[in-house]
Amino acid sequence: MSDKKVSRRCRHCKSRSASAPTDTSKIHYEKFWLYRHCSSVQQRDRQAQKAGQLFSGLLAMNVVFLGSAFISSMIFNQVAITLADVWILLSILKVLCLFWIIYYLLGTNRQPHAVLYRDSHAGAIWIRGSVLLFGTCSILLNVFQIGYSTILIHCKSRVEIVFPSIGILFICTQAYFLWHHSKDCIQVQHNFTRCGLMLTIATNLLLWLLAVTNDTLHMEIESQLREVERRFAGKAPSSHPHQCNETALCTCPNTTICKVFQKGYILLYPFNTEYCLVCCSVLYVMWKNVGRRISHHHVPHTKPKFKLQGVVFGPLLGTAAVIIGACVFMMYQIQATSLAPSRQVFVIYYSYYIVLLPLMSVGAVIGTIIHALEKKELDTLKNPTRSLDVVLLMGAALGQIGMSYFSIVALVATDPRDLLNSLILSYSVLLIFQNITQNVFVIDGLHRRRITPPGKEEDTKEEQNREVYSQRRVSVLELGQEIRKASLSYIHTYSHLSWKRRVLREISFFLVLCNIILWVMPTFGAHPVFENGMERSFYGYSTWFVIVNFGLPLGVFYRMHSVGGLLEVYVTA
Numbered sequence: 001m002s003d004k005k006v007s008r009r010c011r012h013c014k015s016r017s018a019s020a021p022t023d024t025s026k027i028h029y030e031k032f033w034l035y036r037h038c039s040s041v042q043q044r045d046r047q048a049q050k051a052g053q054l055f056s057g058l059l060a061m062n063v064v065f066l067g068s069a070f071i072s073s074m075i076f077n078q079v080a081i082t083l084a085d086v087w088i089l090l091s092i093l094k095v096l097c098l099f100w101i102i103y104y105l106l107g108t109n110r111q112p113h114a115v116l117y118r119d120s121h122a123g124a125i126w127i128r129g130s131v132l133l134f135g136t137c138s139i140l141l142n143v144f145q146i147g148y149s150t151i152l153i154h155c156k157s158r159v160e161i162v163f164p165s166i167g168i169l170f171i172c173t174q175a176y177f178l179w180h181h182s183k184d185c186i187q188v189q190h191n192f193t194r195c196g197l198m199l200t201i202a203t204n205l206l207l208w209l210l211a212v213t214n215d216t217l218h219m220e221i222e223s224q225l226r227e228v229e230r231r232f233a234g235k236a237p238s239s240h241p242h243q244c245n246e247t248a249l250c251t252c253p254n255t256t257i258c259k260v261f262q263k264g265y266i267l268l269y270p271f272n273t274e275y276c277l278v279c280c281s282v283l284y285v286m287w288k289n290v291g292r293r294i295s296h297h298h299v300p301h302t303k304p305k306f307k308l309q310g311v312v313f314g315p316l317l318g319t320a321a322v323i324i325g326a327c328v329f330m331m332y333q334i335q336a337t338s339l340a341p342s343r344q345v346f347v348i349y350y351s352y353y354i355v356l357l358p359l360m361s362v363g364a365v366i367g368t369i370i371h372a373l374e375k376k377e378l379d380t381l382k383n384p385t386r387s388l389d390v391v392l393l394m395g396a397a398l399g400q401i402g403m404s405y406f407s408i409v410a411l412v413a414t415d416p417r418d419l420l421n422s423l424i425l426s427y428s429v430l431l432i433f434q435n436i437t438q439n440v441f442v443i444d445g446l447h448r449r450r451i452t453p454p455g456k457e458e459d460t461k462e463e464q465n466r467e468v469y470s471q472r473r474v475s476v477l478e479l480g481q482e483i484r485k486a487s488l489s490y491i492h493t494y495s496h497l498s499w500k501r502r503v504l505r506e507i508s509f510f511l512v513l514c515n516i517i518l519w520v521m522p523t524f525g526a527h528p529v530f531e532n533g534m535e536r537s538f539y540g541y542s543t544w545f546v547i548v549n550f551g552l553p554l555g556v557f558y559r560m561h562s563v564g565g566l567l568e569v570y571v572t573a
Contacts, residue, residue, distance in 0.1 A: 056195045059199065088159065093202070108188060274556055
């Protein structure tokens with residue numbers, strides 16, 4: 001039988017590979033509809049997906065550019081474009097996002113075969129918990145802003161009450177949406193869902209940009225505090241009559257509730273920027289998962305569980321760092337709440353960092369070397385969540401690195417031989433090195449494939465038998481024996497771990513605790529980069545305000561995201 005007859009009798013596209021190689025110029029497969037359909041269905045699906053991603057990306061780009069133009073015009077020309085105009089634009093975007101989220105929850109998500117797959121890597125519990133934590137703090141921030149504007153309603157615009165009210169509805173709805181649907185791989189209404197997600201991402205980015213650049217309320221509160229200080233010191237009023245008149249017209253009454261609104265607003269302000277960044281990262285993963293089909297071999301049958309076994313020195317050193325850091329943080333907060341924080345508290349604060357950062361850097365370098373010595377293969381499977389983790393680690397580190405370079409330039413140009421200045425200079429250099437080494441360690445660990453060693457199945461069976469036995473009721477006399485067996489099992493597990501895995505676990509756990517305390521300190525009010533006055537006097541208030549509000553939330557986000565990455569490195573070690 002000739003090859004030409006075989007090709008004509010072919011009833012499936014895959015059978016074309018089975019035919020013997022002949023004169024292909026005489027065989028015209030493109031004439032058959034079945035061949036054209038089978039060969040192009042996957043290609044058309046990919047093209048449609050790319051076209052949808054391109055269109056939704058262009059939509060988000062235009063929205064971001066429009067909002068950025070409004071915010072820039074407000075900064076450079078406050079007469080033509082005011083803050084109220086920017087709030088009106090953002091309120092419209094929030095309302096549109098609310099309509100789309102409600103439509104997704106009540107319409108798209110409830111269609112048949114809408115969510116056939118769920119990404120197990122997306123929407124980790126720690127990042128969804130961060131959405132709830134930062135969202136709650138952002139709601140309180142808006143409540144404080146509403147209360148502050150209500151007290152000063154005689155000199156405030158109505159928009160200053162309406163905008164945070166819409167913000168509360170937007171935060172609540174978005175937090176609920178991300179908590180329940182962050183793992184969805186939606187299979188219907190692809191383009192509309194992509195556009196809705198990108199519109200929500202663009203809105204969060206604009207809210208973050210406004211929070212970074214808008215220092216109106218901060219300047220207002222600080223000018224009022226300056227007037228209070230002058231009255232206590234018995235000095236003359238401010239030499240700027242315009243500023244003095246504005247302060248007198250819109251001064252917070254001498255009541256406790258107004259002071260609470262002021263302090264609460266300043267304390268919770270970084271949480272709002274943090275919330276916007278976290279939401280953008282989760283929404284981006286959802287956007288990448290639209291129309292994604294997850295094959296069975298990509299779905300993990302057993303997830304590695306977090307077990308505190310095989311680590312001793314990491315938890316001890318990390319706990320010591322957390323306890324000392326908590327003491328330094330409380331001491332700093334007590335001193336910083338006064339009108340003139342002492343110089344000694346800044347010295348103690350930066351000294352703690354100068355001791356801790358080199359230890360973290362050395363641990364990350366040792367971990368990277370051990371990764372290089374290991375014989376684990378790199379995991380090359382497509383994983384949007386891991387790809388985003390790498391991008392976020394690299395991007396968020398730019399916040400602290402950028403602030404450190406600004407500090408280095410300011411301190412070298414002024415007086416680097418001063419004790420406090422030299423400490424800040426050393427802190428900035430060490431912080432840059434620590435961010436780089438930790439990023440290399442975490443990213444390398446995330447790409448290591450988890451390999452089950454031989455004999456592991458027997459160990460897992462024994463562990464399951466132990467768990468079943470431990471769940472049974474035991475008498476009081478057997479309780480001591482169970483505790484003794486658990487202790488011996490812990491020692492046995494620790495002694496049988498290879499030295500490479502043991503060191504990796506020790507380093508990962510130590511870095512987890514260190515990043516937690518370095519996340520807590522700036523998150524809950526310790527901002528010496530703004531309060532020491534060195535860089536602020538060099539760059540000016542408004543410029544340094546933008547730099548700090550750009551770098552500080554990114555730094556907090558970096559520490560929080562590093563904890564998640566380090567926990568994954570610890571589990572897979």
